Amino acid sequence: MATTSVFFAGVGGQGIVLGSKILAQAAFSSGLMVKECELHGMAQRGGSVVSHVRFGDEVYSPLIPQGKANFLVVMEELEGLRYTCYLKPGATVILNTRQIIPSTVTQGNAVYPDNVPGKFSQMGYKVILVDAAEIAKQAGNPKGENIVLIGALSSQLKFTEQIWNDTIRQSVPPKTIDQNIDSFIRGQQISAKTLS
Amino acid sequence: MGKSSGSTKILMSGNEAIAVGAVEAGISLAVGYPGTPSTDIIEYLAKNFSGNAQWVLNEKIALETAIGASYAGKRVLCTMKHVGLNVAADPLMSISYLGVKGGLALLVADDPGAYSSQNEQDSRFYAKFANIPCLEPSDAQEAKDMTKAAFDLSEEFSLPIMLRSVTRISHSATPVEINDPRPENPVSLVKDPAHMLAVPSNVIRCHKELNDKYARLAEWSVTSGFNKVTRSGYKKGIIASGIAYAYANEAGAEYNMLKIGFYPFPEKIIANFVKDLDEVWVMEEGEPLIEEIARRYHKNVKGKLSGDFSREGELGPDAMLPQSTDDTEIKACLFSQDELAKRPPVMCPGCPHRELYKALKEAGPVFTTGDIGCYTLGAAPPLSAMDTCLCMGASISKAAGISYQGIKRVAAVIGDSTFLHSGIPALISAVYNKANILVLILDNSCVAMTGHQPTPLTGQTAKKEEGGRVSLKDLCLACGSASVEAVNPYKIDDTAKVISEKLAADGVHVIISESPCVLIAGKLKKA
Numbered sequence: 001m002a003t004t005s006v007f008f009a010g011v012g013g014q015g016i017v018l019g020s021k022i023l024a025q026a027a028f029s030s031g032l033m034v035k036e037c038e039l040h041g042m043a044q045r046g047g048s049v050v051s052h053v054r055f056g057d058e059v060y061s062p063l064i065p066q067g068k069a070n071f072l073v074v075m076e077e078l079e080g081l082r083y084t085c086y087l088k089p090g091a092t093v094i095l096n097t098r099q100i101i102p103s104t105v106t107q108g109n110a111v112y113p114d115n116v117p118g119k120f121s122q123m124g125y126k127v128i129l130v131d132a133a134e135i136a137k138q139a140g141n142p143k144g145e146n147i148v149l150i151g152a153l154s155s156q157l158k159f160t161e162q163i164w165n166d167t168i169r170q171s172v173p174p175k176t177i178d179q180n181i182d183s184f185i186r187g188q189q190i191s192a193k194t195l196s
Numbered sequence: 197m198g199k200s201s202g203s204t205k206i207l208m209s210g211n212e213a214i215a216v217g218a219v220e221a222g223i224s225l226a227v228g229y230p231g232t233p234s235t236d237i238i239e240y241l242a243k244n245f246s247g248n249a250q251w252v253l254n255e256k257i258a259l260e261t262a263i264g265a266s267y268a269g270k271r272v273l274c275t276m277k278h279v280g281l282n283v284a285a286d287p288l289m290s291i292s293y294l295g296v297k298g299g300l301a302l303l304v305a306d307d308p309g310a311y312s313s314q315n316e317q318d319s320r321f322y323a324k325f326a327n328i329p330c331l332e333p334s335d336a337q338e339a340k341d342m343t344k345a346a347f348d349l350s351e352e353f354s355l356p357i358m359l360r361s362v363t364r365i366s367h368s369a370t371p372v373e374i375n376d377p378r379p380e381n382p383v384s385l386v387k388d389p390a391h392m393l394a395v396p397s398n399v400i401r402c403h404k405e406l407n408d409k410y411a412r413l414a415e416w417s418v419t420s421g422f423n424k425v426t427r428s429g430y431k432k433g434i435i436a437s438g439i440a441y442a443y444a445n446e447a448g449a450e451y452n453m454l455k456i457g458f459y460p461f462p463e464k465i466i467a468n469f470v471k472d473l474d475e476v477w478v479m480e481e482g483e484p485l486i487e488e489i490a491r492r493y494h495k496n497v498k499g500k501l502s503g504d505f506s507r508e509g510e511l512g513p514d515a516m517l518p519q520s521t522d523d524t525e526i527k528a529c530l531f532s533q534d535e536l537a538k539r540p541p542v543m544c545p546g547c548p549h550r551e552l553y554k555a556l557k558e559a560g561p562v563f564t565t566g567d568i569g570c571y572t573l574g575a576a577p578p579l580s581a582m583d584t585c586l587c588m589g590a591s592i593s594k595a596a597g598i599s600y601q602g603i604k605r606v607a608a609v610i611g612d613s614t615f616l617h618s619g620i621p622a623l624i625s626a627v628y629n630k631a632n633i634l635v636l637i638l639d640n641s642c643v644a645m646t647g648h649q650p651t652p653l654t655g656q657t658a659k660k661e662e663g664g665r666v667s668l669k670d671l672c673l674a675c676g677s678a679s680v681e682a683v684n685p686y687k688i689d690d691t692a693k694v695i696s697e698k699l700a701a702d703g704v705h706v707i708i709s710e711s712p713c714v715l716i717a718g719k720l721k722k723a
Contacts, residue, residue: 011539024369028207035335035442036207037368039311045573047541060445061513062335062368078539081531102539107578110537 001032003056005064006153007086010075011100012049015146018171019073020051022150026159026167027055035062048079071156072125073149075132076100077116084123092126094152094191096145098133128152128191135186141179147172151187205373210365213336213372214273214303215240217343221299222378224248224270227258229617230646231277232312233366234305238275239647242658247380251649251658254588254617255280259287262300263356267392269384271299271347278306278319279587283618285322288356290394292326293402295354297388298381299347302328305361308481309510312363312645314568314587316508318482323358323459327410330358330459331422332438336370338457342422349416353409354391362481364439364510414460422458423465427451432475435466435486440479440511447516451477456486463489470494477504477519481511543573548685548711549638550574553581555683555691556636561607561699563598567591567619569611570645570713571638582609589618596622596631604632605699612639612668613651620675627676627704634698634705635677638685639668641712641720648716668708678703685709 006023010016017038024036038051052064069087074080074095087093095117104110113119120127130152132145141147147168154164165181172180208216215237218226226241226249228234241249252258255276262274276284281304288302304322307313323330331346333339339361346357390398417423433452436444441455454469466486470476470493478487478499484507487499498504505515543550549571556564557579566572566582567590575582584594595608610619615637626633643649650656655665672680679698683691691709698705712720 035370045541048539061442063513065513104538
């Protein structure tokens with residue numbers, strides 16, 4: 001298969017690294033070549049965080065070049081807006097309706113953009129809205145927004161249920177496996193519903 | 197990392213692959229100082245390697261410790277970030293003359309784009325400066341293969357070998373094949389004064405031996421397989437090294453390709469490659485090292501010197517997009533990065549550093565010199581509580597230098613691990629020369645920024661075992677400080693009062709702000 005590229009954007013502490021590792025492992029377990037790239041250190045302290053996951057028969061750069069992302073997983077609205085130039089025309093945006101106000105806005109030096117979902121639609125992207133915080137809470141796993149979004153993304157990919165299930169089980173803390181599987185399934189259902 | 201079904205390959209980061217490669221090569225010791233993006237190599241080994249993996253107080257100590265293990269005949273991995281190599285440059289520049297015994301691989305992780313660093317220096321120049329070989333992988337599998345090759349090569353040529361990683365190698369996961377480890381070397385501590393004493397009578401001979409080795413290494417590289425033409429038949433070509441090779445492949449298939457993974461190489465490989473080409477692109481992270489050579493052999497070389505790529509920042513996969521032959525269509529970002537509200541990293545909620553800075557601002561020093569760590573974030577608004585930051589350990593020396601000009605009320609802010617790294621000699625120097633400064637040591641019981649590595653102040657080792665323990669207060673007193681006071685930063689008024697008092701006093705005074713990083717405070721209590 002041609003290379004599929006998934007760009008994750010969010011804020012340090014939202015679980016982007018785990019989310020992208022789960023996706024990368026699921027692709028790898030499905031027999032594909034995978035490259036996954038994340039950023040550590042300074043960037044984790046509540047700053048903007050991105051990660052890149054690419055899979056297919058052959059993958060060259062671990063970083064997604066501009067204009068080549070098939071999917072943008074937006075964990076925080078403002079963060080998603082920063083990276084539209086990475087998207088292919090007509091790409092799909094999995095958008096968590098979540099706003100985390102940055103210090104520059106609270107200090108009055110910048111403005112938080114309004115109507116972020118509308119801006120993505122206006123650019124011609126397919127947008128899947130997910131209230132991941134609410135869904136994660138319903139699943140008894142308030143920290144599991146990342147897993148809900150992976151669930152939403154999974155309905156757009158062709159990996160088997162078994163592979164997703166195994167990967168999540170191996171990736172999350174043992175005590176939270178059931179809640180995370182539940183978060184994943186709920187995310188998957190929301191996404192399917194939005195599209196139909 | 198996890199297994200793929202029906203295969204022995206595992207998805208792992210470049211750093212994990214380097215760690216695994218070192219174990220497969222039969223190391224007996226791994227030693228380093230934390231620094232993004234190199235940190236997780238020692239962390240991985242501390243957790244997964246049954247042998248000795250340890251943190252030491254700075255990079256110079258790490259390399260010297262590694263040399264000791266090599267003298268005992270053992271294989272040893274030494275890790276640091278690029279700026280850490282500046283600290284280890286002293287032993288490096290002379291161990292290349294003397295040579296090593298057991299294999300010594302020196303992993304240096306560069307940070308093009310300075311995502312977590314104070315500069316973008318290119319470690320390949322250090323390898324060239326010290327006349328040692330440098331291996332530069334393009335993915336995790338190659339990082340592992342090159343790590344193993346480095347140990348063999350180190351023993352064959354009796355030289356330390358540099359492995360140059362970059363952020364995108366260290367922290368990118370790609371599939372890696374796992375092999376059985378080679379047994380460790382037996383202990384063999386042999387006296388060899390001709391190659392263990394860096395004294396004037398040995399220098400010229402050792403220098404000649406080194407130059408001879410370096411020339412032989414360039415020839416060795418020809419058959420090594422690390423530098424090779426991977427595509428031919430076109431009129432345009434790309435020379436790409438390390439991670440840039442992965443980026444170069446994004447440019448499409450209509451370029452001849454020369455992959456560079458080993459330095460030194462004979463210039464004839466460049467000359468031969470560019471000979472019949474109309475256009476030559478050079479892609480490398482860091483400085484235009486290969487490009488300078490290529491320009492000597494071709495008139496139409498495009499890269500950083502020609503102005504086709506930026507000389508600053510990360511090269512990344514987008515550099516060749518304008519030349520790409522596929523149908524990529526890039527839509528401009530809806531917003532420019534300047535239009536969107538920025539989200540700089542901030543101190544965590546409840547961070548003790550923030551409280552300390554509030555107290556410091558209340559006390560009102562004339563100038564505050566800072567250092568490297570989470571607390572550097574105190575330089576940003578709204579705190580704006582730090583006036584300068586340069587490199588590890590510099591806060592105390594800079595404050596002293598200011599104080600010698602008759603300026604009073606100067607404060608130096610330094611973290612506990614940074615103080616141990618290189619602040620101690622600076623403190624003694626300030627005492628010795630009668631500086632009038634206040635040194636604030638922010639003791640949060642760990643190296644927080646790089647992921648909470650332990651220090652001798654808590655006494656826990658990298659392997660989470662009990663090690664020797666050092667008292668910070670006793671240490672500062674022994675350095676000759678006029679006074680050492682501990683404060684609780686959450687009691688802002690009390691802290692401000694102590695700071696005010698000590699800022700006004702003559703001599704070198706130390707205040708230790710005692711409060712563990714909020715992210716590990718709970719764990720420390722349990723332990």
